[in-house]
Amino acid sequence: MKHLLNLGIILAILWLVMSGHFTPLLMSLGLLSVVICLFIAHRMDVVDGHSHPVHMSFKLIRFWLWLGWQIILANIDVAARILGFKPIKPQLIAVPLSDEGELHHTIYANSITLTPGSASVHMLDDHLIVHTISAEGADELLQGDMAKRIPTDRQGANNA
Structure with missing residues (x-):
């Protein structure tokens, strides 16, 4: 209830x-x-105990704002590459996935695809296959900053 x-x-x-x-x-x-x-x-019967963890709401808003800013920056980067100011070097990389769970993996894959210049191609148990249009974009994904910024229920439980 x-x-x-x-x-x-x-x-x-x-x-x-x-x-x-x-x-x-x-x-x-x-x-x-x-x-x-x-x-x-x-x-x-679609409302259960895991429908919406309210304690994560502010973390999600902060993540969405950060992701929105990353999308703007990626649009500028892609435009610069299309106009020839930066080289286009397409790459297919395997990005390691954490053990945060399927929801975390799904949010991560969708966030990568929402960001221009990269697209999640295939998800396996321990890594995500991603296509990028630049070596810089591939390096950023391999560093894992985006994955670390995705709020998880475990982080909320630890902070509560």
């Missing part, structure tokens, strides 16, 4: 922020929408 309540609060806040309208009619329709979503989620 606690997780269902957390989901309801998050949905209500998200609706308020995205709506921007605070008339009685729209507020009641928003509340009705949240209640219907909660009912459906409960009936489908």
Whole structure:
């Protein structure tokens, strides 16, 4: 029940922020929408103890901001390579994966693919095959800074 309540609060806040309208009619329709979503989620049994670790919310926001900045920098880098200011040296590398779990691996692979100039190609148990357009990009991934920045439930449990 606690997780269902957390989901309801998050949905209500998200609706308020995205709506921007605070008339009685729209507020009641928003509340009705949240209640219907909660009912459906409960009936489908998709809300469990691991639905959303609230203690990780601020760490996730910080990671998303950092990732957004990395995407901007990567766009600039790719544009410079397309325009011929920097060389293009495509590489296929094996990036080691930590033992943080499947969710961490998925977030890592998606974050790499979201960043222009790199794409996750294949995921194995202990490493990720990644295509990059530059040796510098490959070196950055092999250093593992992005993987270390992804918040994990273990970090949250250690800090709590």
